[in-house]
Amino acid sequence: MKMKDLLKGKVAIITGSGRGIGKGIAKMFVEQGCKVTINDIDPVPCNETVEEIKAMGGEAIECPADVTNVEQVNKMVADTIAAFGKIDILVNNAGTSRDAMIQKMDDRLLRFIIDVNLKGTHVCTQAVLKEFLKDERNDEFKKIVNFSSTTGVSGNVGQANYAIAKGGIIAYTKSCAREFALNRICVNAIAPGFTETRMTALKKPGDKLGIPQAIRDIAIGAIPFSRGGRGGLPSDIAKIVLFFSCELSNWVTGQLLVGGGGSMI
Amino acid sequence: MGKFDGKICLVGGNLGKFKKESFKIGLGGVIAKKIVEQGGQVCLVDTDFEITKACAEAVGGNAKAYECDFFTDRTYETENYVDDRGRNKTKVVWKNFPALKMVNDIVEEFGKLDVLITNFDKFEQKRVDQTDIELFDYLRDQNIWPTFHLLSAVRDQLSNQRKTQGTYGKVVILTSMMGKAGMGAAAIWAAFKGSLIGLTKSLAREFGRFANVNAVAMGPLSEKKMQGPKDRVKGAYLTTSTDLSNQPMTFEKITPMVLLLASDDAIGINGQIISVDGGLWLKLEQQEEI
Numbered sequence: 001m002k003m004k005d006l007l008k009g010k011v012a013i014i015t016g017s018g019r020g021i022g023k024g025i026a027k028m029f030v031e032q033g034c035k036v037t038i039n040d041i042d043p044v045p046c047n048e049t050v051e052e053i054k055a056m057g058g059e060a061i062e063c064p065a066d067v068t069n070v071e072q073v074n075k076m077v078a079d080t081i082a083a084f085g086k087i088d089i090l091v092n093n094a095g096t097s098r099d100a101m102i103q104k105m106d107d108r109l110l111r112f113i114i115d116v117n118l119k120g121t122h123v124c125t126q127a128v129l130k131e132f133l134k135d136e137r138n139d140e141f142k143k144i145v146n147f148s149s150t151t152g153v154s155g156n157v158g159q160a161n162y163a164i165a166k167g168g169i170i171a172y173t174k175s176c177a178r179e180f181a182l183n184r185i186c187v188n189a190i191a192p193g194f195t196e197t198r199m200t201a202l203k204k205p206g207d208k209l210g211i212p213q214a215i216r217d218i219a220i221g222a223i224p225f226s227r228g229g230r231g232g233l234p235s236d237i238a239k240i241v242l243f244f245s246c247e248l249s250n251w252v253t254g255q256l257l258v259g260g261g262g263s264m265i
Numbered sequence: 266m267g268k269f270d271g272k273i274c275l276v277g278g279n280l281g282k283f284k285k286e287s288f289k290i291g292l293g294g295v296i297a298k299k300i301v302e303q304g305g306q307v308c309l310v311d312t313d314f315e316i317t318k319a320c321a322e323a324v325g326g327n328a329k330a331y332e333c334d335f336f337t338d339r340t341y342e343t344e345n346y347v348d349d350r351g352r353n354k355t356k357v358v359w360k361n362f363p364a365l366k367m368v369n370d371i372v373e374e375f376g377k378l379d380v381l382i383t384n385f386d387k388f389e390q391k392r393v394d395q396t397d398i399e400l401f402d403y404l405r406d407q408n409i410w411p412t413f414h415l416l417s418a419v420r421d422q423l424s425n426q427r428k429t430q431g432t433y434g435k436v437v438i439l440t441s442m443m444g445k446a447g448m449g450a451a452a453i454w455a456a457f458k459g460s461l462i463g464l465t466k467s468l469a470r471e472f473g474r475f476a477n478v479n480a481v482a483m484g485p486l487s488e489k490k491m492q493g494p495k496d497r498v499k500g501a502y503l504t505t506s507t508d509l510s511n512q513p514m515t516f517e518k519i520t521p522m523v524l525l526l527a528s529d530d531a532i533g534i535n536g537q538i539i540s541v542d543g544g545l546w547l548k549l550e551q552q553e554e555i
Contacts, residue, residue: 070398101420101471102413102416102417102420102468102471103357103417103420103421104341104357105417106338106339106340106341107338107339107410108338110409110413111405114405114409114460118456118460119398119401119405122393122396122401122452122453122456123398125393126393126394126396129393129394130394133394151463151467152463153463153466154466155463155464155465155466155467155468155469155470155536156467156470157467157470157471158471159467160413160416160464160467160468160471163460163463163464163466163467164409164413164460164461164463164464165460165463166463167444167459167460167461167462167463167464167466168456168457168459168460168463169456169459170459170463171443171444171445171447171452171455171456171457171458171459171460171462172447172452172453172455172456172459173447174446174447174455175393175443175447175448175449175451175452175455175456176393176447176452177447178447178448178449179392179393179449179450179452180393254447
């Protein structure tokens with residue numbers, strides 16, 4: 001069975017969609033008839049993703065922006081409205097990790113991870129609220145999808161900063177869901193397990209991102225669905241985001257859904 | 266014989282506040298008092314040294330006040346060394362880390378550190394659309410930084426103590442059940458309380474071999490946290506509580522769980538977030554008009 005046009009006529013902003021899971025979401029949304037704003041801190045992958053989407057026959061604009069910067073995010077929202085006339089869906093996917101054991105973790109590293117993940121989610125949410133809270137849209141269901149992580153749910157060794165940020169996003173999601181329930185804004189969160197992206201790729205000497213092979217093996221070994229082969233794919237996570245973004249989930253808010261291929265039950 | 270005989274306990278945060286010149290003891294102070302009553306040695310620390318000193322006086326016994334700066338960025342340098350098996354290793358040498366210095370001072374004076382209880386909390390009520398970046402940064406710094414600095418500072422000490430003295434450390438982080446359930450009109454504050462839950466679980470894994478790390482998610486202590494932006498919300502928390510007394514939580518209701526998790530009885534409990542909220546969680550799950 002192939003579902004079609006689940007997001008026909010909708011407009012979505014997907015943060016951090018130049019690469020990884022965000023890119024997978026953008027492509028899936030476009031397949032379902034959605035117009036998308038592609039955002040990344042890095043203009044080059046941003047542009048590449050837009051070109052790929054245009055080649056697929058979809059509509060997309062590029063808005064390179066730092067999600068923690070209020071002016072840049074406001075501009076992204078304004079550009080989206082200028083291009084497509086409205087916003088229906090916000091996917092707060094932008095995030096990163098820098099791992100260290102707690103006794104070696106300095107404040108700069110802690111602040112950076114909290115800011116990119118949690119402050120970024122807050123700044124983008126705040127920016128689209130002006131659009132979502134308009135009186136004439138009071139009867140529509142608007143969607144916000146936040147990204148937590150299995151680390152936020154159950155912690156992980158060497159990821160105290162990431163767990164702080166992602167654990168915060170769970171509570172933030174529930175708080176926003178309570179606060180905007182009367183405005184019919186559905187705010188939900190996804191907690192992906194180990195997913196194949198730049199963040200979880202094999203770390204080579206000199207790389208800031210990535211993880212060692214031994215840790216990768218343990219993480220993949222803990223995913224029953226992968227049968228020892230690989231982590232989840234961006235498209236696996238994108239399907240969950242699609243559910244939270246389309247009208248199938250209109251009656252769902254303040255929920256956390258773990259997508260880990262059986263790694264967390 | 267008390268539960269905390271011979272135990273060295275560091276209690277940080279919410280020790281109390283000054284109200285019209287007189288000192289009103291806070292949850293941290295009440296916990297410290299109970300530990301002293303049960304034979305423990307209490308070391309106190311808070312973001313304001315005046316409060317810490319006043320609290321040490323109020324707690325009485327052998328309570329000792331420590332001054333510590335939690336808000337200046339810590340800096341470190343890495344140092345190369347060769348370990349006892351001849352392998353090249355690097356280690357972190359902290360240059361500016363007041364909390365670590367304080368922990369070292371405590372160990373120098375008392376010989377060890379058994380228990381860390383953190384209770385740092387700054388509450389600010391604002392709707393999401395009105396929360397600016399300055400408030401976000403303020404709440405982040407006040408709610409996360411002191412707890413994180415203390416945990417980072419005690420890690421090596423607790424680990425070494427396990428090897429040298431055979432002790433199991435106990436870490437209790439106080440958070441709010443709003444971090445589990447979310448709270449309208451205070452999303453950022455609730456988010457940081459949720460952050461402490463994530464932190465607890467991560468550290469339970471990192472500290473597992475030498476210390477138990479647990480959290481207590483307490484119900485709302487003050488009327489202030491129960492009021493919302495609209496009359497509809499006002500007092501809703503009270504009416505939805507299943508607590509027999511139908512009253513806000515009090516220090517006395519929360520302290521026993523903190524003491525249990527800080528004592529040797531908690532040896533089998535790790536990485537847990539235990540709600541002490543008078544049954545509010547049950548009702549919040551049903552989303553009754555909040």
